[in-house]
Amino acid sequence: MTNPWEIAAVVLGIAYLLLAMQEKISCWYAAFVSTAIFLVLFWQAGLLMESALQVYYLGMAVYGWWHWQHGNREDGGLDISRWPARQHLVAISGVLLLSAVSGLLLSQYTNAAWPYLDSFTTWGAVLTTWMVARKLLENWLYWIVIDGLSIFLYIDRELYFTAALFAAYVVIVIIGFLTWTRHYRAQFA
Numbered sequence: 001m002t003n004p005w006e007i008a009a010v011v012l013g014i015a016y017l018l019l020a021m022q023e024k025i026s027c028w029y030a031a032f033v034s035t036a037i038f039l040v041l042f043w044q045a046g047l048l049m050e051s052a053l054q055v056y057y058l059g060m061a062v063y064g065w066w067h068w069q070h071g072n073r074e075d076g077g078l079d080i081s082r083w084p085a086r087q088h089l090v091a092i093s094g095v096l097l098l099s100a101v102s103g104l105l106l107s108q109y110t111n112a113a114w115p116y117l118d119s120f121t122t123w124g125a126v127l128t129t130w131m132v133a134r135k136l137l138e139n140w141l142y143w144i145v146i147d148g149l150s151i152f153l154y155i156d157r158e159l160y161f162t163a164a165l166f167a168a169y170v171v172i173v174i175i176g177f178l179t180w181t182r183h184y185r186a187q188f189a
Helices: 004-021 027-044 048-069 085-109 115-133 139-156 160-187
Strands: none
Touching: 004 027, 004 160, 027 048, 048 085, 048 115, 085 115, 115 139, 139 160
């Protein structure tokens, strides 16, 4: 059965990503509303970590809006930046460790669906959302992995529109990476 709230969250989720790709601060408004809807949907579907992630996303929508508004440029905007390889290694190791711990806890103490995969996509998204708010170029590459794995989770929980959203996200994040790469290089031209 088609859930109109899921469709609304999907449409706003696509709007968020397309606006973020264009570095439009209004992306954070779409993110906030989409997130509020997904919070309820994921809780009802038994994806506890994904539901908890939505609470974080609500806060990050506010933080991202503020950070993009009061960035590192004279005009208040925020430039795109990059991390060295060592920082990526630390970040990925942290995500894997947190995923193992929360996956174990969820598998032992809850009836969560796919506790380890749900944990990995959640902790990965926590990190990567922060990377978007900080305008780190590599966020788009992280999203390819997270969104790709999320598609499986959502199909398994019969959230088909959400799975389609994340399939679209995979395509959009590839375009976003290419777009931000051009913008990053133009900063130094």
